[in-house]
Amino acid sequence: MDQTVQVTADRADRADRSRPRARMTGPERREQLIAVGRKLFADKGFEATTVEEVAAKANVSKPVVYEHFGGKEGLYAVVVDREIQALMGGISAALEEPEGARVLLERATLALLDYIENDPSGFRILVRDSPPGQSTGSFASVLGDVAVQVEHLLAAEFKQRGLDPKSAPIHAQMLVGMVALTGQWWLDRRKFKKDQVAAHLVNLAWNGLSGLDRAPRLVTLPHR
Template sequence: MTSLQRREQLIEIGRALFAAKGFEAVSVEEIAAHAKVSKPIVYEHFGGKEGLYAVIVDREMRALTSVLEAALDDPTVNPRQIVERTALALLTYIEENAEGFQVLVRDSPSTDPSGSFSSLLGDIAVRVEDILSETFKRQKLSVKGVPYYAQMLVGMTVFTGQYWADRPKVSKEQLAAYIVDLAWHGLSRLDSKPQLLFEGVKARKEAERRAKRGIDAETPVPDGEASSPLKQTDLDHTLREDSGLQNVSSGKQVAQHSAEPEAEVLRFEQETEQND
């Protein structure tokens, strides 16, 4: 076995052990024993298990970054296609690189935070944030919540992928459909000014107002009844124009977006100030 072949052998063995047991539970002795070599060989190639682990993580990070960036590379395509493509890209990586994915999500030494899995997710979230910002601006939505929406989308997809990696009871296409269904319908029905209905200061004030009027505080506020009604943003309107999709899940026609969205937001803010 050449030096390069030996190095690749140690990487494969290390990846399998780190995936199964985590960084802390694996020793140089165990790596050498599985490779049927002496410990000095491991030290010669990587300087210890830390060096071996760093090489494995770097490879997996580059592979995963590549597939996710490729999925997000063309923001001009249909927005739903971007969501579908990204979800499938991650699930395909998990399916084809199960050990590498486990290494990334398992416990790891905190010697290089910039090269951690969380830093990768942060970078991907920034890319998603850029895409969402452009869409929100076109729809006259406030971009204040965009960084959080981006984190939600990335986190939802990644943690669902982790769960699926251990319980692959559905195909990756079906799981991607589940993820996209939840994410897409959530994005397409965003409120311009989302608020809590039952908890929080504003919700309690609304409950007090309704109690004075003799209305059950536990009953959700119907559209148009609240003293500070929200205008539902029809983000789905433009998305349907691009994709030809129709929102038929509720059996009701989605309200048309206001011809003057900025004036609508201004009216909402004025009414809120008066009521508060």
């Protein structure tokens, strides 16, 4: 009796495997390829990932990848664009509420660290290599966009403190760069909790800003 049941089960299993699977719709296939490409780009980077590998992982032929994205560059652009939207969306939301500069600094710092914590693969894609000649979509360009938002906040704060608002752009770049590089370090060295990292960053940035000289000068001039 048991052998008969096993034979019946084996036949049913073979019949199920031989039954043609439902084909993905165009949008479903596109999302599948994006998911496959995203993982490969995060693990290996743009240069080391090939169209052949994407197609093999998705169990499709190479022409299918070209049909949807025109090539590896097109797929990479879509993946990066989504990551940029996710990161910028979090930071922009953190800066929307009209609060004091210190609170906004804390929120923006936590927004970046939240993204790194919740989406490490996406962050790795942004900080990895990008296609040669690509001027947008790199991590540097993302940080530049964030710095522009921070710049306006700093300019207003500088005016209140009697400092030159024209120096806000360079301070914005320094602040954003400091947070971003620390985030990269924290991504692979989770020795500190997220809130601790944010607290240390804000402590350095805020206390440094609160003690700025009106006309900063170097103590020793470099030899020329």
